[in-house]
Amino acid sequence: MDFTFAPEYVALRKMLREFAEEEVRPLAKTIDREHRVPHETLKKGAKIGLLGVPFPTKYGGMGAGETGYCIMMEEIGRVCTSTATNIGAHIGIGAMAIYMDGTEAQKEKYLTPLASGEKIAAFALTEPNAGSDAAGIRTRAVREGDSYFLDGSKIYITNGPIADIVSVLAVTDSSLGARGGVTAFIVETAWEGFKVGTLENKMGIRGSSTSELIFDNLRVPQENILGQIGLGFVTFMKTLDLGRVSLGAACLGGAQAALEAAMQWAKARNQFGTYIAAKQSIQWMVADIACEIEALRSLVYRTAWMVDSHKPFSREAAMCKLYGSEVASRAINKALQIHGALGYSRDHPIERAWRDARIAEIFEGTNEIQRIVIASELFQEIGVRVRP
Amino acid sequence: MDFSLNEEQQMFRDMFRSFAQKEIAKAAEHTDKNEQVPPELLSKAAEQGMLGALVPDTLGGAALDPISYALLMEEIGRACLSTAAVIACHTSLATQAVLDFGSEEQKERWLPALASGDVMGAFAQSEPDAGSDTRTLTTRAQRTDSGYVLNGVKTWVMNAGIAGLFVVVASSTPRANGRGLSVFLVEKDTPGLKLGQRELTLGLRGASVHTVYLDNVHVPEANRLGAEGDGQTIAASVLDHFRLAMAAAGLGLGVAAVEAGVKFAAERVQFGGPIANKQAIQNYIADSSAQVEALRYLVYHTAWEAEHGGHLSSGALYAKLFAAQATRFVTDRMVQVHGGYGYIEDYPIARMYRNARALDLLGGTGEMMRVGIACNLFKSQQLEIAP
Numbered sequence: 001m002d003f004t005f006a007p008e009y010v011a012l013r014k015m016l017r018e019f020a021e022e023e024v025r026p027l028a029k030t031i032d033r034e035h036r037v038p039h040e041t042l043k044k045g046a047k048i049g050l051l052g053v054p055f056p057t058k059y060g061g062m063g064a065g066e067t068g069y070c071i072m073m074e075e076i077g078r079v080c081t082s083t084a085t086n087i088g089a090h091i092g093i094g095a096m097a098i099y100m101d102g103t104e105a106q107k108e109k110y111l112t113p114l115a116s117g118e119k120i121a122a123f124a125l126t127e128p129n130a131g132s133d134a135a136g137i138r139t140r141a142v143r144e145g146d147s148y149f150l151d152g153s154k155i156y157i158t159n160g161p162i163a164d165i166v167s168v169l170a171v172t173d174s175s176l177g178a179r180g181g182v183t184a185f186i187v188e189t190a191w192e193g194f195k196v197g198t199l200e201n202k203m204g205i206r207g208s209s210t211s212e213l214i215f216d217n218l219r220v221p222q223e224n225i226l227g228q229i230g231l232g233f234v235t236f237m238k239t240l241d242l243g244r245v246s247l248g249a250a251c252l253g254g255a256q257a258a259l260e261a262a263m264q265w266a267k268a269r270n271q272f273g274t275y276i277a278a279k280q281s282i283q284w285m286v287a288d289i290a291c292e293i294e295a296l297r298s299l300v301y302r303t304a305w306m307v308d309s310h311k312p313f314s315r316e317a318a319m320c321k322l323y324g325s326e327v328a329s330r331a332i333n334k335a336l337q338i339h340g341a342l343g344y345s346r347d348h349p350i351e352r353a354w355r356d357a358r359i360a361e362i363f364e365g366t367n368e369i370q371r372i373v374i375a376s377e378l379f380q381e382i383g384v385r386v387r388p
Numbered sequence: 389m390d391f392s393l394n395e396e397q398q399m400f401r402d403m404f405r406s407f408a409q410k411e412i413a414k415a416a417e418h419t420d421k422n423e424q425v426p427p428e429l430l431s432k433a434a435e436q437g438m439l440g441a442l443v444p445d446t447l448g449g450a451a452l453d454p455i456s457y458a459l460l461m462e463e464i465g466r467a468c469l470s471t472a473a474v475i476a477c478h479t480s481l482a483t484q485a486v487l488d489f490g491s492e493e494q495k496e497r498w499l500p501a502l503a504s505g506d507v508m509g510a511f512a513q514s515e516p517d518a519g520s521d522t523r524t525l526t527t528r529a530q531r532t533d534s535g536y537v538l539n540g541v542k543t544w545v546m547n548a549g550i551a552g553l554f555v556v557v558a559s560s561t562p563r564a565n566g567r568g569l570s571v572f573l574v575e576k577d578t579p580g581l582k583l584g585q586r587e588l589t590l591g592l593r594g595a596s597v598h599t600v601y602l603d604n605v606h607v608p609e610a611n612r613l614g615a616e617g618d619g620q621t622i623a624a625s626v627l628d629h630f631r632l633a634m635a636a637a638g639l640g641l642g643v644a645a646v647e648a649g650v651k652f653a654a655e656r657v658q659f660g661g662p663i664a665n666k667q668a669i670q671n672y673i674a675d676s677s678a679q680v681e682a683l684r685y686l687v688y689h690t691a692w693e694a695e696h697g698g699h700l701s702s703g704a705l706y707a708k709l710f711a712a713q714a715t716r717f718v719t720d721r722m723v724q725v726h727g728g729y730g731y732i733e734d735y736p737i738a739r740m741y742r743n744a745r746a747l748d749l750l751g752g753t754g755e756m757m758r759v760g761i762a763c764n765l766f767k768s769q770q771l772e773i774a775p
Contacts, residue, residue, distance in 0.1 A: 131727070133658045156728050203731050203738045271521040272775045279775075281755045333716075340519065341544050341749050346588035354590065354745070358723065359731050366727050368668045388659045388666075 005071075012068055016075035019045065028080040031207030032352050037162055038083055038207060046117020051090060055099055059107055060115040066242070066307035070249035070300055077253030081356035082207030084250040089158035089208070090114070092243040093364075094121025097167040098186060100242070101227035101235040110165055110186055122163035124154040124187075124213055125236055132369040133388070134169070134178035134233045139215060141170035141183060146222045148172070148185065150215040153197060156363070160211035161196045163189055167239075168215070169232050176230065184232035186224040193218030204355030241314045243364055245307060248300045248320030251328035251360050252293065254353060258328075258335035259289045261350055265339050276338070285334040292327040299323060315377040322370035325360035332357045391685070393455070400456045404463035407436055413467035419594035420739050425471050427550075430505055433475065438464075440503025441479055442487060447495065449503040458636040458691040465637025466644045469743040470594025472637035473750070477546045477595070478502070480629040482509020485555045485571065489614040489622050498553065498573065510551035511630075512542035512600055513623055520756045521775070522557070522569065522620065527602060529558040529570055535608040536560070538572065538580075542600040546750075548583055549596030552576050556602070557623050560616050569619025573611040580605035591742030592750075628700045631708035631751045636687045638711035638747050642680040642718045645740050649673055649722035652729070652737075663725070672721040679714040686710055702764045709757035712748035719744040 005013070023045070027038050045051060054069035055061025062068065069091065076084040095114040098106060098121075113119040130136030139152025150170055157166075166187045173181040187194065197212030227235040263286060266277035276282050303316040332353045336343035343350045361367050369388070376386040393401065411432055419425050433439055441457050443449020452460065457479075465472040483502045486494055501507040518524040527540025538558055545554070554574045561568025574581055584599030614622055650673060653664040663669045690703030719741040723730035730737050748754045756775070763773045 126728070129657065131658070135660070136658070201733045203733060203742065270517065271519065271524075273523075279755075281758070336745070337748060337753065337755075340753055341514070344590045344746060344749055346590065351590045355742070358741070361724060362727055362731055366724070368666075368724070371668070 005067075009064075009067060009071060012064060013071050013075060015048070016050075016072050019048065019050070020075045020079045024076060024083050025079040028082070028207070028349070028352070031080070031082055032204075032356075033206075035201075035206045035209070037086060037209050038080075039162075041083055042086065042117065042120070045087070051087065051117035052115030054091065055095070055111065055115045059099075059111045066245060066304040067301065069246050070304045073246040073249040074253035074256075074300075077250030078257040079253075080207070081250065081254060081353070081359075082205045084253070085158055085205045085208040085359075088243065088246060088250060089123060090121045092246045093123035093239050094159065094163065094165070094167060096242055097123060097184065097226060097235060097239040098165075100238055101184070102186070105223070106186060106226070114165060119164040120159055120162050122157050122159040122166045122213075123236075123239065124157050124160075124166050124168045125240075126156045127152070127154055132365050134182060134236075137169060137171055137178070137182055139168070139170040140174075141172050141185060141220070143172070143222075148220045148222065148225075150185065150187070150193070150218040150220060152215055154213045156200065156210055157213050158208055158210055158363075160213050161199065161209045165189070166213065167226060167236075168213075169236050170215075172229060172232075178233050180230045182232045183229050184226035184235045185220045186226050187215075187218065187220060191218055191220075203358065204352070205359055240364060241317045242307065244317040244321035244370070245300065245303050245313070247360060247364055248296065248303070248317075248324030251324035251357075252296050252300055254357060255289065255293050255296065255328045255331035258332040258350065258353055259286065259293060262286060262289070262335035262338040265342075269340075282338055285338060289331040289334055292331065296324055296327045315374055318365075318370040318373040321360075321364060322367050322374070325357075325367060328360060329357045391688075393459075397453075397456050397459060400452070401459045401463065403436075404438075404460050405466075407433075407438075408463040408467040412464060412471050416468035416471070416736065416739070419468055419470050421593075423588070423593045424549075424596065425468075425474050425594040429471070430474070430508075430550075433471075434505030437503075438475060439478060439505040439508075440483070440499075442483060443499045443503040447499040447503060449499065454691040454694040455688060458632070458687055461633045461636035462640040462643070462687070465640030467640070468594065469637055469641050469740070469746075470592050472640065473592050473595045473634065473746070474547060474550075476630055476633035476637060477511060478509045480633040481511035481626050482547075482551075482553060482555050484629045485511070485613060485622055485626045486573070488625060489571070489618065493610070494573070494613065502553070507552035508547055508550045509553050509555065510545055510547040511555045511626065512545045512548075513557040514544045515541060516543055520752050522623065525557065525559050525569065527556070527558040528562065529560040529572060529607075531560070532606070535606065535610075536570075536572065536612070538574070538602045538605040538607060540602050541584075542602065544587065544597055544750075545600045546595050546597050548598035548600055549586065554581070554600065555613070555626075557619050558602075560619070567620060568617055569623070570616050571613040571619045571622045572607045573613060574602075574605060574607055578605050578607070590745060591739070592746045624701075627751055628704040631704040631757075632687070632690055632694070632700065634747060634751055635683070635704070635707035635711035636691070638715045638744070639680065639683050639687050641740055641744060642676070642683060642711075642715050645715070645719045645722045645737060645744075646673065646676050646680055648735075648737050648740070649676065649725040652726050652735075656727075669725055672725055676718040676721050679718055683707075683711055683714045702761065705757045705760045705764075708747070708751060709754055709761070712744075712754050712757075715744040715747055 052061035057063045141148040172183040195214040200210040306313040437450035440449035529536040560570040580603045582601040587597040
């Protein structure tokens with residue numbers, strides 16, 4: 001056992017901390033207020049290789065694996081959840097689906113420009129009646145010769161309005177259902193028949209654009225089938241598994257930042273003749289946040305190690321997402337409380353963090369779905385089959 | 389024991405509900421987006437007597453009993469917590485101060501205007517370095533021949549943008565360690581009173597919250613509420629009324645959140661049926677509903693105690709503390725029932741979730757409620773607890 005980070009990870013974290021403080025933090029308030037994607041940050045990040053952190057160098061990535069990717073999400077998550085969400089949707093699910101199940105030719109053509117940040121990716125699963133329940137998918141892909149024609153729409157797609165390349169799940173055989181009947185496709189948004197629909201007005205992560213995507217008789221060449229025909233749901237679920245680890249890391253960063261801000265305020269704020277850090281109510285909140293953060297940190301980096309060591313990790317990934325999002329929500333909620341009325345003001349970063357944090361309990365599979373994933377794996381070990 | 393409402397209270401509740409659902413709920417989204425309770429909505433509420441809820445009928449008010457007033461706040465809170473906060477601040481802080489501590493002349497001068505809504509009330513106590521710790525208030529009221537001159541900065545003054553009358557807590561006896569406070573009625577147009585920056589808030593966006601600057605504000609002696617040095621007592625008393633009013637509004641918010649969750653869970657189909665069939669969802673809804681029902685009877689009981697001359701203080705602390713916890717829990721769980729739909733501003737649950745968060749802060753934080761409760765409990769052991 002060795003719980004220390006190798007020197008290259010320490011150096012990566014140092015670089016990311018500087019990038020986050022200098023390039024991400026100054027924009028965080030504005031992009032929230034104006035619902036604006038931080039294009040300039042993404043560009044600058046791309047220039048130093050941040051949009052390809054986990055991918056092998058042969059595709060233009062940094063080759064830092066899941067551990068390096070988690071370090072990045074933690075550091076960006078410390079300062080701006082919107083930016084972390086943009087990057088997470090791009091790398092963690094959009095490009096990752098192609099990395100996991102793409103052919104060599106697809107990786108060369110699509111993963112390379114994504115890893116360099118020349119192109120931006122999105123991941124399109126959710127529909128009005130289908131999220132974690134893939135059986136409700138209505139988007140159709142009908143074969144004609146060596147092409148497929150896509151019709152339908154997806155909702156709540158992060159990066160939807162800014163993506164160049166989208167991994168899309170569609171029904172290819174309605175008689176077979178979720179297992180065997182749905183296929184993943186790589187779609188270029190420049191193609192005819194693609195349209196960005198309604199933009200969502202969200203409570204938080206307002207610097208991350210979320211929209212409907214519409215496919216109107218959109219032709220996809222058959223070489224853009226991602227993975228095997230009929231096994232698209234498997235590709236998507238594997239991708240989501242991986243995304244959950246780094247989502248836990250982003251939550252870790254958010255929680256840690258809240259703890260630090262709360263401690264600074266507890267030291268600065270005087271009431272009843274002393275700084276409020278002297279009050280046990282405040283000490284309890286700080287201690288509870290810190291314990292949960294340490295447990296989360298261990299869970300996240302141990303799971304990242306499992307991914308990098310090619311061990312099975314889907315149960316642990318669900319735990320990273322579930323525990324990470326709930327720890328972050330609790331930590332940020334307590335940190336807001338320590339700030340008192342000031343924390344309720346939109347001039348304070350903790351207010352934004354509080355709104356931003358809430359989505360992590362919902363997206364990429366609600367926490368209820370994570371509990372089902374965990375429980376069904378556990379029950380499977382004693383021969384019990386659990387369904388949602 | 390009798391937990392039923394009397395006939396008059398039932399009639400009031402139906403009337404409040406009908407108005408709140410018809411007028412206030414309809415405007416709730418607009419109120420949040422435009423960060424203002426529509427003035428015409430306040431006028432309509434005034435016509436219904438809602439702005440003079442506690443004022444005697446001889447002075448133009450509705451003279452509601454405490455339970456009926458709690459029912460009013462519940463129904464308004466159910467429709468829109470921003471509107472409830474604006475009215476509670478006007479009624480339970482400003483109006484209540486004049487009602488309970490004003491002289492006959494002060495009552496006759498101010499209560500009819502407050503009751504009709506011609507004048508909205510605000511309450512100014514907090515300062516940059518003093519919130520619940522009133523010993524460190526630095527706003528000074530210096531005696532002159534004809535009255536007082538006020539100097540200082542007040543923060544988090546709710547209703548400041550719409551108020552015609554500010555109830556201001558200031559120190560008339562410096563170095564008295566918080567025991568030399570007095571309360572003054574300051575009209576909006578008094579020279580030297582200036583509104584500072586509007587605070588943009590996470591929720592309760594319909595309430596206009598400002599910093600208020602008092603720069604050599606001359607106040608005649610006739611505008612001092614109560615005796616010199618009564619400030620501590622007056623402020624503590626009206627804050628308790630405000631806490632109970634906000635707890636009642638929180639009850640309404642909890643009711644509305646559970647309703648929204650139940651409706652969504654019945655309609656949303658996943659994995660072959662309404663998600664209402666899933667035990668995870670049932671747990672969220674059952675736990676939430678239990679909290680709302682417990683809050684309901686805590687609020688009604690505290691109002692009943694007020695009506696029967698008991699001490700409001702501890703009850704108001706319990707009600708506000710529990711209301712903040714229950715509504716935080718309930719709105720959070722109901723967001724979760726909505727899934728992604730709970731995170732977009734098109735559904736009211738996102739607004740309710742943001743609004744609920746204010747209840748653990750305004751009128752004193754949850755931590756201060758606990759300190760107060762503990763103080764009261766330890767008193768029986770002749771032990772004095774300092775925060």
